Amino acid sequence: MHKPKILTSADVGALIAAGDTIVINEGMVLRLNAWLDHHPGGRLVIQHMVGRDATDEISIYHSSKVIRTMNSYRIGRIAGNWVNFTPPIRGGLFAEYEKKGPADISKDPISIHAEQLSQFFSTASPTLELKLEDDSECTIVPEPPTSMDNTDLVKQALEHDLDQYPALDALTQRAIVEKYRALHQKIKAEGYYDCQYRQYAKEMGRYLCIFAAFFVALKSEWFIASAALLGLFWHQIMFTAHDAGHQGITHNFVIDTLIGMFVADFCCGLSIGWWKSSHNEHDPDLQNAPLFATSPSYLASFHSSYYNFTFLWDKAAEFAIPYQRYTYYPVMGIARFNLYILSWCHLLSRRSTTLGSSKWTRPTEICFMSIYWFLFGYCLLWRSIPTWPLRIIFVLVSHVITMPLHVQITLSHWAMSTSDLGESESFPQHQLRTTMDVECPAWLDFIHGGLQFQAVHHLFPCVPRHNLRRLQQLVIGFCNETGIKYKRLGFVDGNKDVLGKLGEVAAQLDLMIKCQKHMAETGESGLH
Numbered sequence: 001m002h003k004p005k006i007l008t009s010a011d012v013g014a015l016i017a018a019g020d021t022i023v024i025n026e027g028m029v030l031r032l033n034a035w036l037d038h039h040p041g042g043r044l045v046i047q048h049m050v051g052r053d054a055t056d057e058i059s060i061y062h063s064s065k066v067i068r069t070m071n072s073y074r075i076g077r078i079a080g081n082w083v084n085f086t087p088p089i090r091g092g093l094f095a096e097y098e099k100k101g102p103a104d105i106s107k108d109p110i111s112i113h114a115e116q117l118s119q120f121f122s123t124a125s126p127t128l129e130l131k132l133e134d135d136s137e138c139t140i141v142p143e144p145p146t147s148m149d150n151t152d153l154v155k156q157a158l159e160h161d162l163d164q165y166p167a168l169d170a171l172t173q174r175a176i177v178e179k180y181r182a183l184h185q186k187i188k189a190e191g192y193y194d195c196q197y198r199q200y201a202k203e204m205g206r207y208l209c210i211f212a213a214f215f216v217a218l219k220s221e222w223f224i225a226s227a228a229l230l231g232l233f234w235h236q237i238m239f240t241a242h243d244a245g246h247q248g249i250t251h252n253f254v255i256d257t258l259i260g261m262f263v264a265d266f267c268c269g270l271s272i273g274w275w276k277s278s279h280n281e282h283d284p285d286l287q288n289a290p291l292f293a294t295s296p297s298y299l300a301s302f303h304s305s306y307y308n309f310t311f312l313w314d315k316a317a318e319f320a321i322p323y324q325r326y327t328y329y330p331v332m333g334i335a336r337f338n339l340y341i342l343s344w345c346h347l348l349s350r351r352s353t354t355l356g357s358s359k360w361t362r363p364t365e366i367c368f369m370s371i372y373w374f375l376f377g378y379c380l381l382w383r384s385i386p387t388w389p390l391r392i393i394f395v396l397v398s399h400v401i402t403m404p405l406h407v408q409i410t411l412s413h414w415a416m417s418t419s420d421l422g423e424s425e426s427f428p429q430h431q432l433r434t435t436m437d438v439e440c441p442a443w444l445d446f447i448h449g450g451l452q453f454q455a456v457h458h459l460f461p462c463v464p465r466h467n468l469r470r471l472q473q474l475v476i477g478f479c480n481e482t483g484i485k486y487k488r489l490g491f492v493d494g495n496k497d498v499l500g501k502l503g504e505v506a507a508q509l510d511l512m513i514k515c516q517k518h519m520a521e522t523g524e525s526g527l528h
Helices: 009-017 033-038 043-047 055-061 064-073 095-100 112-120 151-164 170-189 197-219 223-245 253-268 272-279 315-333 335-347 361-384 388-400 403-414 427-434 442-448 451-459 465-482 491-522
Strands: 022-025 028-031 074-077 128-131 137-140 302-304 309-311 437-439 488-490
Touching: 009 022, 009 095, 022 055, 028 064, 033 043, 055 064, 055 170, 055 427, 064 074, 170 427, 170 465, 197 223, 223 253, 223 272, 223 388, 223 403, 223 465, 253 272, 253 361, 272 335, 272 361, 315 335, 315 403, 315 491, 335 361, 335 403, 361 388, 403 437, 403 451, 403 491, 427 451, 427 465, 437 451, 437 491, 442 451, 451 465, 488 491
Parallel strands: 437 488
Antiparallel strands: 022 028, 028 074, 128 137, 302 309
């Protein structure tokens, strides 16, 4: 059998510079140009892995059958351990490879992001200490910036994470990866991927009881009660849509996709395709500007690689962020309306277009969501509820009832770090550093729907949620062995943590604004 050609990092860099979509899997170099538009999870999730070792991501998201088919995309293999590039979509630069060619490249593929990270800790640029009238202090550059300058705050966040988590050197991270892969093999061998269908039978009974109660209340003209029951129904069944989106029910793409479409698109009016597109990258855009900023990184203009949009810091954000800890719950109460918009924007955009075996998903979603709006908008609101005031109240009550679901999702992410430590951080460490779990007794699992095990779920996203509580014990052992912090808080303490984080970022913004205003009004350097 012909041995695959050995490709160096310079060879791979030259291919990427030429426009190829190159991903490393189990030591093999894959060229996925032809697969981009066929990937059921969307193009972006692949584009974010270009030039990187995606072995763990591919392993946990795909069946062994799918992984075997990837052999047809092999163009070579690497020798030794791979050092990740920064993908072009996230700012990675490959011009030097394009100009010089592989033979002339001797530089290791240190990511551009890593070079930028080191600049945060350089002392080449002089800084000035500014003392304000209220005795607070901040560090600024000699000349007033033309926009918000959050460099020092981002640096502090990076320093905190670098101090709290295992080192990013290759030896340490490789040891973590080896233990993680061993744990994954154990999970597969011990049946954690086996779905407990009896649990879904119980849940189906609960869903039907709630929907029947909604229908009886509606026919009895108890409109407010029926609205609350409909919202509770939406809240509960979306947990099953989440399972299906990860192929965590039957592990069959077509069957689980149809289940997800029926629950999310048909019953709830939300696109399961949009959810997959964003969630498969493990929440690439936790920013919610201009309403919320959960990190100093968002206290300035930034580019979203997911939406391919550059958010410019403006007066709206400057006004809203200081009040974000007070607007958090009201906004979560109406967050479902935003999901409607995002769902339709996704389905009407190129991001939802796929070819090959999954090309049927987009028209099916559009059909299901159109039926939802006919049933909800026309049959329910227009034909069944007699007056406009009652219609408005019905919509608000039914949608606000789903607020705990949105709080649950943000709870596991917003209180955690959003710092990007670069391409050298391993997959398992990154997931545990940026996600936390919510502790609750087992009898309350039906309220949280498995989302309380968000960190465990991020490590093994296709494991059925009814097995996550049992799997949590293995993850605790893995964290103890590797030294990675595993954060768990109760629901109340988790909410306090999120509100504290929002308040902290708002205070940082207030200090930055005061610094800039002082410089603009006095023209003084502030040097003491």
